[in-house]
Amino acid sequence: MRRILETGMVRPVASGEKILVMQNIKKEFFGVPVLKDVTLKLAAGEILGLVGENGAGKSTLMKILSGAYGCDSYEGEIMVNGVAQRFHSKTDSEHAGIEMIYQEISLHLDLTVAENIYLGCLPQKRRGWVDWKRLYAEADRALALVGLNLNSRSRVRSLSTSQQQLLSIAKALVRNPKILVLDEPTSALTESETRTLLGLLRGLRDRGIASIYISHKLDEVFAIVDRMTVMRDGNIVANYEQGKIDPEKVVEDMVGRKIENMYPKGQAQKGAEVLRVRNLTVPHPLAPQKNIVENVGFSLHQGEVLGLAGLVGAGRSELVNAIFGAIPTRGRAEIYVEGKLTKISRPLDAIQAGLGLVTEDRRKSGFVGTLKVDKNISLASLKRLSAHGFVKRRQERADVKKYADKLRIKLRGLEDSVLALSGGNQQKVVLAKWLMRDVKVLFLDEPTRGIDVGAKVEIYSLINDLAQKGVGIVMISSELPELISVCDRFLVLAKGHIQDEFDRGQASQERIMKAATGLAR
Amino acid sequence: MPEKTSPRWAWLRAQETGLAIPLVLLIIIIGLVNPLFFDPQNIIDVLRNTSFMFIVAAAMTFVLIAAGLDLSVGSVLAFGGIVGSMVIAAGAPIILGMIVGVLTGAAIGFINGFVVVKFGIPPLIVTLGMMYAGQGAVLVVTRGTPVYPLPAAFNAIGQGNFAGIPYVILIAAVIGIVAHIVLTRTTYGRMVFATGGNAETSRLSGINVNFVNLSVYILTGIASTFVGMLMASRLASAQPGAGAGWELQVIAAVIIGGTSMFGGSGSILGSLLGVLFMNVVSTGMIMMRISAYWQNLVVGVIIVVAVGIDQYRRRKMA
Amino acid sequence: MPEKTSPRWAWLRAQETGLAIPLVLLIIIIGLVNPLFFDPQNIIDVLRNTSFMFIVAAAMTFVLIAAGLDLSVGSVLAFGGIVGSMVIAAGAPIILGMIVGVLTGAAIGFINGFVVVKFGIPPLIVTLGMMYAGQGAVLVVTRGTPVYPLPAAFNAIGQGNFAGIPYVILIAAVIGIVAHIVLTRTTYGRMVFATGGNAETSRLSGINVNFVNLSVYILTGIASTFVGMLMASRLASAQPGAGAGWELQVIAAVIIGGTSMFGGSGSILGSLLGVLFMNVVSTGMIMMRISAYWQNLVVGVIIVVAVGIDQYRRRKMA
Amino acid sequence: GTQNSNGGKVAAKPLHLVFVTPLIGHPIWLKAKKGFDDAAKKYNFTGDWVGPQGIDANAMIQQIENAIAMKADGIITMALNPQAFQPVLDKATKAGIPVVLVNSDAPNAQRLAYVGTNNANLGTAGAKEIIKKLNGKPANVIIMQSTMDATVANQMAEAYIKELKTVPGTKILAREPDNSDMTTAVQKFENLLRTYPQTNVIIGVAAEVAPAAAQVVNEMGLKGKVLIMGIDDMQQTTDAIKSGTVYGSEVQNFYRMGYQAAQILVNNIRNGKKPSSPIIDSGTVFVDKNNLDTYANQMKDWLKQ
Ligand SMILES: Nc1ncnc2c1ncn2[C@@H]1O[C@H](COP(=O)(O)OP(=O)(O)OP(=O)(O)O)[C@@H](O)[C@H]1O
Ligand SMILES: Nc1ncnc2c1ncn2[C@@H]1O[C@H](COP(=O)(O)OP(=O)(O)OP(=O)(O)O)[C@@H](O)[C@H]1O
Ligand SMILES: [Mg+2]
Numbered sequence A: 001m002r003r004i005l006e007t008g009m010v011r012p013v014a015s016g017e018k019i020l021v022m023q024n025i026k027k028e029f030f031g032v033p034v035l036k037d038v039t040l041k042l043a044a045g046e047i048l049g050l051v052g053e054n055g056a057g058k059s060t061l062m063k064i065l066s067g068a069y070g071c072d073s074y075e076g077e078i079m080v081n082g083v084a085q086r087f088h089s090k091t092d093s094e095h096a097g098i099e100m101i102y103q104e105i106s107l108h109l110d111l112t113v114a115e116n117i118y119l120g121c122l123p124q125k126r127r128g129w130v131d132w133k134r135l136y137a138e139a140d141r142a143l144a145l146v147g148l149n150l151n152s153r154s155r156v157r158s159l160s161t162s163q164q165q166l167l168s169i170a171k172a173l174v175r176n177p178k179i180l181v182l183d184e185p186t187s188a189l190t191e192s193e194t195r196t197l198l199g200l201l202r203g204l205r206d207r208g209i210a211s212i213y214i215s216h217k218l219d220e221v222f223a224i225v226d227r228m229t230v231m232r233d234g235n236i237v238a239n240y241e242q243g244k245i246d247p248e249k250v251v252e253d254m255v256g257r258k259i260e261n262m263y264p265k266g267q268a269q270k271g272a273e274v275l276r277v278r279n280l281t282v283p284h285p286l287a288p289q290k291n292i293v294e295n296v297g298f299s300l301h302q303g304e305v306l307g308l309a310g311l312v313g314a315g316r317s318e319l320v321n322a323i324f325g326a327i328p329t330r331g332r333a334e335i336y337v338e339g340k341l342t343k344i345s346r347p348l349d350a351i352q353a354g355l356g357l358v359t360e361d362r363r364k365s366g367f368v369g370t371l372k373v374d375k376n377i378s379l380a381s382l383k384r385l386s387a388h389g390f391v392k393r394r395q396e397r398a399d400v401k402k403y404a405d406k407l408r409i410k411l412r413g414l415e416d417s418v419l420a421l422s423g424g425n426q427q428k429v430v431l432a433k434w435l436m437r438d439v440k441v442l443f444l445d446e447p448t449r450g451i452d453v454g455a456k457v458e459i460y461s462l463i464n465d466l467a468q469k470g471v472g473i474v475m476i477s478s479e480l481p482e483l484i485s486v487c488d489r490f491l492v493l494a495k496g497h498i499q500d501e502f503d504r505g506q507a508s509q510e511r512i513m514k515a516a517t518g519l520a521r
Numbered sequence B, C: 001m002p003e004k005t006s007p008r009w010a011w012l013r014a015q016e017t018g019l020a021i022p023l024v025l026l027i028i029i030i031g032l033v034n035p036l037f038f039d040p041q042n043i044i045d046v047l048r049n050t051s052f053m054f055i056v057a058a059a060m061t062f063v064l065i066a067a068g069l070d071l072s073v074g075s076v077l078a079f080g081g082i083v084g085s086m087v088i089a090a091g092a093p094i095i096l097g098m099i100v101g102v103l104t105g106a107a108i109g110f111i112n113g114f115v116v117v118k119f120g121i122p123p124l125i126v127t128l129g130m131m132y133a134g135q136g137a138v139l140v141v142t143r144g145t146p147v148y149p150l151p152a153a154f155n156a157i158g159q160g161n162f163a164g165i166p167y168v169i170l171i172a173a174v175i176g177i178v179a180h181i182v183l184t185r186t187t188y189g190r191m192v193f194a195t196g197g198n199a200e201t202s203r204l205s206g207i208n209v210n211f212v213n214l215s216v217y218i219l220t221g222i223a224s225t226f227v228g229m230l231m232a233s234r235l236a237s238a239q240p241g242a243g244a245g246w247e248l249q250v251i252a253a254v255i256i257g258g259t260s261m262f263g264g265s266g267s268i269l270g271s272l273l274g275v276l277f278m279n280v281v282s283t284g285m286i287m288m289r290i291s292a293y294w295q296n297l298v299v300g301v302i303i304v305v306a307v308g309i310d311q312y313r314r315r316k317m318a
Numbered sequence D: 001g002t003q004n005s006n007g008g009k010v011a012a013k014p015l016h017l018v019f020v021t022p023l024i025g026h027p028i029w030l031k032a033k034k035g036f037d038d039a040a041k042k043y044n045f046t047g048d049w050v051g052p053q054g055i056d057a058n059a060m061i062q063q064i065e066n067a068i069a070m071k072a073d074g075i076i077t078m079a080l081n082p083q084a085f086q087p088v089l090d091k092a093t094k095a096g097i098p099v100v101l102v103n104s105d106a107p108n109a110q111r112l113a114y115v116g117t118n119n120a121n122l123g124t125a126g127a128k129e130i131i132k133k134l135n136g137k138p139a140n141v142i143i144m145q146s147t148m149d150a151t152v153a154n155q156m157a158e159a160y161i162k163e164l165k166t167v168p169g170t171k172i173l174a175r176e177p178d179n180s181d182m183t184t185a186v187q188k189f190e191n192l193l194r195t196y197p198q199t200n201v202i203i204g205v206a207a208e209v210a211p212a213a214a215q216v217v218n219e220m221g222l223k224g225k226v227l228i229m230g231i232d233d234m235q236q237t238t239d240a241i242k243s244g245t246v247y248g249s250e251v252q253n254f255y256r257m258g259y260q261a262a263q264i265l266v267n268n269i270r271n272g273k274k275p276s277s278p279i280i281d282s283g284t285v286f287v288d289k290n291n292l293d294t295y296a297n298q299m300k301d302w303l304k305q
């Protein structure tokens, strides 16, 4: 039986030895090549950074490595420790010592935390009998490893996105991988959690575990990786050896052009007050007798980009969801849109009042998996796009195309299934849905999660454009540099209250962190 | 395999028409065994029998796409037929009886939908309850006796033809076309698809999910009672046992036609093929003179094989 | 509302026992109208009648948790009862007949599961096909005549008692306990939950999803045929029409008991309460002397109200 | 009936008759099939035996339509619900296909003849046997039938009730359906006999009722206290009569229905003959302990007429 959570060295290895070679990998979906001829090498005890724009094929390549796409579905060869391998399923790659953390979090919401960690390899008393006691004990240790302080008996459904992400990492680690693949592991994590994770990866590297690290948070990639590979359009376009990584060059390789200004900040005219919130109290989603947000009030002007900062679980998402009418509030909140007291008891009211919300979990509440891309994008604008109850198909298509082009969504056609898009492109679809509606106020909850640098810049300039058009924007982001560069004004949420409020001029990471951890005031 | 077919043939590759191939195969086999199957009168009979169930199936398609379920259609059909017929038998104008019957169906559908939406009880249970309640209501009202006689003018609806084509077929065709257009062209149809595919996303996109979920049950309620009256007219009497077993047959036909049980996808055309398929199978059994003892066995195998062919074709396309 | 109840009472608040409250209410009402309901012999009768369906429901709980569906249980029950009984009536030892019957069920379940897993045809269609095929097979084998007579030793299984408690109840109790333990304590049980909750992520966690999906149908196959033989023994004859309509009743009972129609959650205890509830309702109708004309109407309302109470309580807890 | 057929026509293509039955596999209908098959041998015609497994008017109508489309020479069927069947029966006649109904008539339809049990006569006869046996004691009755909306069962049950009520003090305690399922019948009798302990008569107007009642009566130790009257002659019923738990059964003459219906059709098609009366009571035979061994021959008595 598998030993759980081995602590010793996996295998002392001389660094430089190639423990993984993926040779001439070619893969297509429905006749469309996605990986054209990719060769990737990984040395023992190194962290390889794999970057590339949305839809470049990173996740696909890694899914091939993990056996999620069986060996009959692509061409090419995989060698682990010099031995050619043919993975038919996840189980096969696991035997070869490969573990992958998928970009789309894949946990069982109705099972416990512990069961999720050990799913498929539950500790057993006798053959077939689950050893629950040991399961929970081992799970607690695994949670500690990734810095999660959770009851391992709680259900995953009750966890926030970032907790789920850390859980997925714990799940991979307990399987004692020799090669660990992380596909966007930090897209849902805060800075401090990210630091914990990066520390953890370094520790693993010291124990001889090699990692492949995929992320669109490039500074984090530059900080941790030993070597770097850049993909574009299903090809490897560049490899950077240790010590020779040039950040600007990497970005250029990725997006195929030079990015002059990462955070283009336009000068929008701050106009009249467009949104005022007073006395907003939101019950905690898990413990309804407690409040996660208490008596919060703020105002937002036309053309203003308001940054909402805070730690995970501070209730930023709850705050905007409650204003939007998506979750119940407590007491008498007052919401004024353009000075008019507006009753918002459901999202439809909010939308009719000119509000829009890009939620943080695109899969759960961002797109409809069974609808095509075009119908997803037009979903919130159906009323404008219809006459006498009929959808004006031609106008719909034209409008959708406009925004798909504007956001550079990588598509074969507007009638692609959203589920076939890469993660970043799915995010763009959700954004396009709200850009297409003429909103007065737009709430963006982690809008750049999983989006490549090129597209990020596009989204920042879109935010600028919107602001210039007089839209008021509330943005939640756990990437502080991004938040600080994009927003005009900041609110820091902690313990249910607004702890600090300041303008762009006074903003710094230190000040935000201080308020967020409750040290300020 | 060609990467793209011309749009003219695209519909043949579309999901909804997947059943067409096994259906045509089956028809050819039946026709080879017994050419009388192609007798125009027989074809009309098959189409007429298909029409009744198709009308209910069209409404059920909306319910299933919206990720709902309605087990009450059979007993609501019987109840609606009886209520409408009683009004007509009592001497009221036919149109009034039809309206009363259909309103009864709308009211029942409203109750189904309201309980599902408001109390969050699974549709399977709500509509199972309504199935029993409907059967009960039929017995209470009729004491088990059919409503008979009915005026000849009423019976003409179900029995008469226009230029050799039974009215029933024409009515079903109109309803089918309207349902198809509503589902594919209108915002309402779009909302049904979205709600069934992901209710939370739809709600957050400003769709009145509760309205959608409620409305689809009203559709099945109306369709069932309407068909109940058509059948009463066809049989010259409203039968308390009409529609028995339809709950499963209709759902099966719709799903055989390619609509997902989990919501978010499906089509009226598919449901038409599904219902037609079921009717061709049962007619075929007799026309091919398959011993009654073997019929069910053969039907079971045919259903699985037909859907298997469809599935295989879809996979090859994917 | 207290934040946490002591673990001793936790089970009462647990999802699976949600139906307990409306069930107890119902029993009290019936008992008030007719105290004979509490007659020990009556209670034993109700439990015995519950036992048959419970055994099938226990297996169905696995199927539904694994996000499957089995509509063939009713006709497989009849077929298994007949096959086993024919073997016994032909003079073979009882145990041999039982084994043959159960193996028939396992084989049928294997076919169901294999077709679902291998060809990706929706379970509703596969098992609907099997439902027809089963009915057909019964007719082919029996030509509609019950298998009768059966040896007295065989009939004793369904009719006999141990210390006043019918064997059938004891058998069902053992099966229920085993099913509960397997579902909650074994890796197999947890794989069923995981597969039904999300097949794709389960596959990516190294679970043999195909094996799980196949195995649950074998369970219903075995359970159905086993109950078919128990019923034959109880009725001293294997009836071709046994189990008719069970497909819906069993699924409804399991879902009334709190198991999700979409997989991933459910419990044996809940299914027990669901089946018990359905049996208490139908016994109650007679014991409360409700006219047969009104019974179905009342049953429909009771089902919805009971589940409504359960749902209301859960919401308040959440 | 005429037994010599026209020689010229015999040499021609044999006739094709279609028998559309409900409850296709039911043993009772198999007796009709036996009669139909015997007639087929005797009169040299091809006989198709078709129909749904359950009681399904729509399916039967569809099958009649199929027979018409196949241009059968004659159709035999049961008009489950007379009004429902009338249009399709008229259609057959219009197409030149003669129809003989069995077991349940559609008096207003264009049909050649009806051969079947007179349901009211069956109920009245059965009730008379019960009254005779009770010898003046008032009856406390439970009646069980297949479904509450089955016309045939309702006619029988109502005739039973009407005749029994001629004895003062008779009470109808309950009338319940069992959906043609013996398990349901057993479960309901457990509940019924407990709820109505004064029961002294059980009447079944569906075949599975008497054996189900017999089993429960035995289990509850009520043998001898409750008189069970059944219908038809499944082996379980006749065995229970033998053992004395079931008092007797009104056995319908399905063999005659199958045989005579075919006979009438053949005579009509080949010789253009019509039966003297369009309605023919196929009669019932009361079976109890005394005639258990001989009633089978009683069933064929009519052939000698
Ligand atoms: N199941 C699928 N069906 C069809 N096309 C697919 C499927 N999965 C991925 N693709 C296509 O393959 C390409 C590569 O996708 P992949 O997910 O590997 O990109 P990625 O590099 O991981 O992007 P991101 O950074 O956005 O996650 C995309 O164009 C995508 O649309
Ligand atoms: N769907 C949910 N159901 C129950 N509880 C939830 C859910 N989502 C979040 N929570 C809980 O609510 C709290 C706050 O949620 P969340 O983490 O989303 O806040 P946040 O400030 O928006 O943080 P972030 O968006 O950075 O993750 C968390 O403690 C979490 O446990
Ligand atoms: Mg990716």
Ligand SMILES: [Mg+2]
Residues within 6 Å of the ligand: A316, A317, A318, A360, A445
């Ligand atoms: Mg959040």
